[in-house]
Amino acid sequence: MIDDDAMMQCALEQARAAANAGEAPIGAVLVGDDGKIIAAAGNAPIATHDPSGHAEIRVLREAAQRLGNYRLPKTTLFVTLEPCAMCAGAISHARVARLVIAASDPKGGAVWHGPKFFEQSTCHWRPDIVAGPFPKEAGQLLKDFFRARR
Numbered sequence: 683m684i685d686d687d688a689m690m691q692c693a694l695e696q697a698r699a700a701a702n703a704g705e706a707p708i709g710a711v712l713v714g715d716d717g718k719i720i721a722a723a724g725n726a727p728i729a730t731h732d733p734s735g736h737a738e739i740r741v742l743r744e745a746a747q748r749l750g751n752y753r754l755p756k757t758t759l760f761v762t763l764e765p766c767a768m769c770a771g772a773i774s775h776a777r778v779a780r781l782v783i784a785a786s787d788p789k790g791g792a793v794w795h796g797p798k799f800f801e802q803s804t805c806h807w808r809p810d811i812v813a814g815p816f817p818k819e820a821g822q823l824l825k826d827f828f829r830a831r832r
Contacts, residue, residue: 684713689782690762692719692722693711693737693761694819694823697709697725697762697823700724700726701827703726705727706725707724707827708724709725710738710741710760710761712742712745712754712758712778715756715757720745720749721742722741723737724740734768739768739772742776752775757780758779761784762785763783763820764785764795767792767799773809778809783813784814784817784819784820785817785824
């Protein structure tokens with residue numbers, strides 16, 4: 683059994699670490715069906731000089747390397763912010779079984795907002811999508827981070 687609260691807390695820790703490194707405070711954790719963490723990361727496009735350095739992409743890459751497979755079935759991805767279109771596409775291609783999202787993103791999100799990626803007829807794979815725990819905490823991290831930069 684996967685403890686959604688505990689896993690989202692881990693994703694929030696990754697988000698805080700990203701913020702401390704000057705990156706947008708977004709974190710992700712991929713968990714196997716046994717409840718064990720396979721990979722965890724925060725946003726790092728600035729540090730990695732990589733526009734695809736989003737937390738979700740970094741986690742999927744690390745997990746695929748560890749497991750030796752680009753398909754990640756029977757996994758749950760915990761994210762602190764609604765994924766963008768790029769990340770939603772990667773989640774679909776990786777065949778992640780379940781996606782748990784803390785905070786929605788009306789501006790850049792692509793799951794509940796914008797293109798609603800998983801609702802498109804061209805989407806190959808649709809994970810079970812869950813509104814996860816700690817949406818206020820995840821949202822506040824982002825608000826505080828961007829307020830400090832204005």
